[in-house]
Amino acid sequence: MKKNQVTITDIAKELNVSPSTVSRALHDSPFISEERKREILDFAKKMNYRPNQLALSLLNKRTKILGVIVPEITSYYFSTAINGIQDKVGDFGYKLMISQSNESFEEEIRLMEAMSLVRVDGFLISPSSNTVDFDHIKTIKESGFPLIIFDRDCHGLDVDKVVVDDYSGAFDAVNYLVKTGCKRIAHITGSSNLSTTKHRRQGYLDALLENGLNIQDELIIFGEDSTSETGVDGMKSLFNLEKLPDAVFCYNDAIAIGAMSVIRERDILIPDQISLVGFDDEPYSTYFKPSLTSVWQPVYDLGVLSAKILLDQLNSDIDQNEYRHEILKPELVIRNSSKQL
Amino acid sequence: MKKNQVTITDIAKELNVSPSTVSRALHDSPFISEERKREILDFAKKMNYRPNQLALSLLNKRTKILGVIVPEITSYYFSTAINGIQDKVGDFGYKLMISQSNESFEEEIRLMEAMSLVRVDGFLISPSSNTVDFDHIKTIKESGFPLIIFDRDCHGLDVDKVVVDDYSGAFDAVNYLVKTGCKRIAHITGSSNLSTTKHRRQGYLDALLENGLNIQDELIIFGEDSTSETGVDGMKSLFNLEKLPDAVFCYNDAIAIGAMSVIRERDILIPDQISLVGFDDEPYSTYFKPSLTSVWQPVYDLGVLSAKILLDQLNSDIDQNEYRHEILKPELVIRNSSKQL
DNA sequence: CTGTTAGCGCATTCAA
DNA sequence: TTGAATGCGCTAACAG
Numbered sequence A, B: 001m002k003k004n005q006v007t008i009t010d011i012a013k014e015l016n017v018s019p020s021t022v023s024r025a026l027h028d029s030p031f032i033s034e035e036r037k038r039e040i041l042d043f044a045k046k047m048n049y050r051p052n053q054l055a056l057s058l059l060n061k062r063t064k065i066l067g068v069i070v071p072e073i074t075s076y077y078f079s080t081a082i083n084g085i086q087d088k089v090g091d092f093g094y095k096l097m098i099s100q101s102n103e104s105f106e107e108e109i110r111l112m113e114a115m116s117l118v119r120v121d122g123f124l125i126s127p128s129s130n131t132v133d134f135d136h137i138k139t140i141k142e143s144g145f146p147l148i149i150f151d152r153d154c155h156g157l158d159v160d161k162v163v164v165d166d167y168s169g170a171f172d173a174v175n176y177l178v179k180t181g182c183k184r185i186a187h188i189t190g191s192s193n194l195s196t197t198k199h200r201r202q203g204y205l206d207a208l209l210e211n212g213l214n215i216q217d218e219l220i221i222f223g224e225d226s227t228s229e230t231g232v233d234g235m236k237s238l239f240n241l242e243k244l245p246d247a248v249f250c251y252n253d254a255i256a257i258g259a260m261s262v263i264r265e266r267d268i269l270i271p272d273q274i275s276l277v278g279f280d281d282e283p284y285s286t287y288f289k290p291s292l293t294s295v296w297q298p299v300y301d302l303g304v305l306s307a308k309i310l311l312d313q314l315n316s317d318i319d320q321n322e323y324r325h326e327i328l329k330p331e332l333v334i335r336n337s338s339k340q341l
Numbered sequence C: 001c002t003g004t005t006a007g008c009g010c011a012t013t014c015a016a
Numbered sequence D: 001t002t003g004a005a006t007g008c009g010c011t012a013a014c015a016g
Helices: A008-014 A019-026 A032-048 A052-060 A076-090 A103-119 A134-142 A166-179 A195-210 A228-239 A253-265 A284-289 A299-315 B008-013 B020-028 B036-045 B051-059 B078-089 B104-115 B135-142 B166-179 B195-210 B228-239 B251-265 B283-287 B299-315
Strands: A065-070 A093-100 A122-125 A147-150 A160-164 A185-188 A247-250 A275-280 A292-295 A324-329 A332-333 B065-070 B094-100 B122-125 B146-152 B160-164 B185-188 B247-250 B275-279 B295-296 B326-327 B331-333
Touching: A008 A019, A008 A032, A019 A032, A032 A052, A032 B122, A052 B051, A065 A076, A065 A103, A065 A160, A076 A093, A076 A299, A076 B094, A093 A275, A093 B078, A093 B228, A103 A122, A103 A134, A103 B020, A122 A299, A134 A147, A147 A299, A160 A166, A160 A299, A160 B166, A166 A185, A166 A195, A166 A275, A166 A292, A185 A195, A185 A228, A228 A247, A228 A253, A228 B283, A247 A253, A253 A275, A253 A284, A284 B228, A284 B251, A292 B299, A299 A324, B008 B020, B008 B036, B020 B036, B065 B078, B065 B104, B078 B094, B078 B299, B094 B104, B104 B122, B104 B135, B135 B146, B135 B283, B160 B166, B160 B299, B166 B195, B166 B247, B166 B295, B166 B331, B185 B195, B185 B228, B228 B247, B228 B251, B247 B251, B251 B275, B299 B326
Parallel strands: A065 A093, A065 A122, A122 A147, A147 A160, A160 A324, A185 A247, A247 A275, A275 A292, B065 B094, B065 B122, B122 B146, B146 B160, B160 B326, B185 B247, B247 B275, B275 B295
Antiparallel strands: A093 B094, A292 A332, B295 B331
16 A cells, blocks of 8 residues: 655645746756745655656656566576676666566567566567567567667577677687597587577587597487586486597586586596586586586676667667677686696 | 657547547447447557556556565575566566665665655565665655565564574574584674574574583684685684584585585595585585585575565555564475484 | 546746 | 646546
């Protein structure tokens, strides 16, 4: 039961002045007597007056709210990106409306629709893994909503984008494994629809080829998702092979951690017998035993940059005809789950 | 540069009818001819008409937006709680405005103020560790905003609250350590202002006393925060004691993980020489070596229940004079970092 | 069945 | 220096 909030009109009536006078006092207008201003300001404070942003937004056609949609907030990855977004836009008075699609295409559409009704000033979107059609994004964009896609690419969609160079991250990781003497390098992938999955796999493949190693289909395990359970299952399949791999490059740290637990159970030494490399460099990865070699991603910066570009759109008054496509560089962090050079 | 969105008036003009007729068509009112309705609906769809929620909110005095403030979104704990909140309120058409205070009291006040201007329909707040004065919460409450505090208690503040029974979680954990033969049980605490820190420490102390063990100040390490680094530092101090502890109960898993890495470095066996117990039961805890015994918290349910209670407030039209104070039970999950009974 | 009027809370003309 | 009028987009009450 929300009590009615005090309005400018309430104050005006109480003080026997016009609403516009109150408005002027509140805005420190020069066209008002000091005395009046004091009186009004004091009374407003006493009444706990709060300007109604809804009315203002209706007037200005600006809500100062940005819509953020991510596949899941629970993951370290996306919450860190949101962190970056928040830090960047907070300074400019923007608030965030955040929602997760739970990797559902339909939910993503619903969320974007709902946020567009609230007239958010712009969108920051990391598409769900099941988003293979981009009409909803195109529609929103064409309706005039500034928009940026981050982390996951939408191939063929012309909008601003910020992604991490998954290809080079994966390439570097696998290349490094080869240099340390690994010859039978397996790969456990992530969800098949994801651009990141595709790019990391390609990096893996190219690194093998470039080093004159054969691609062996039996060494590539296609994960359903990117959880530790997938890592457990994937590693178990690898153990069923006649000849074990001498290294496993995993789509992400969660998978690598799952794989690690399976390897340890069989009393196989990491990295002596099998090297293990993850992706994401989550905070805990350094505390595992052995500590996990992983590809660090500039996720926080990913958020900051995405926000920055969106703000640029917001502040520009010319129509966009060119789109920015930023690619951030990841970095291999070598720890003890892989051999040293 | 946001293009102007189509309004009801635009449609009305174009079709030479009145705005109210358009409104009726859009709402499937019975007082309108089938033919007209069709025509209007078709045109609206063609023009990509989106009802302006701002105007509606101004009219209804309801935004269908809830404000969520947590200390940090990056933590597994809070993002999972948000997950629960989202799942619960999403079904009722509520959107979430989420922000993190970064454990800053001032920021928390700023955020609540900003959200109140947007006229969120209610607040879900987990106070920062530096929030020791609750005037801002009281003010918001008195202004008529429904509000609920979750996870961290605000002692002496009369509002709805949902917390986890940290005391019993800690008590059970330490009691279990004693039963498995530990006699010198250390404790690394979390941030000192937190209600959770206080309750877990009390649980630790009482479990010792109840089992006839002495409280030894040297065994209690006061952590500044609750990161793995704190666990590392805390464990190092414990190693400086003349006599080592035979168990360490940590404020949370992050600290426990840090402590674990220090113990391993010194080639001391877990749990044979030192048992280790955490709190939170984060997803990775099961994958550590040894897997971490921890106190699982119903965080997702914490979010769901908080949301449910807030929705109840929202739907009730009588003024509150009693406040709900829900306490959820945590559960000890025994793994390999502690001895078996 | 349809159009007109008023008002949600506010800022911004324009008049006085 | 102040007040009255207008309109942001919409719905509801009222009048035809």
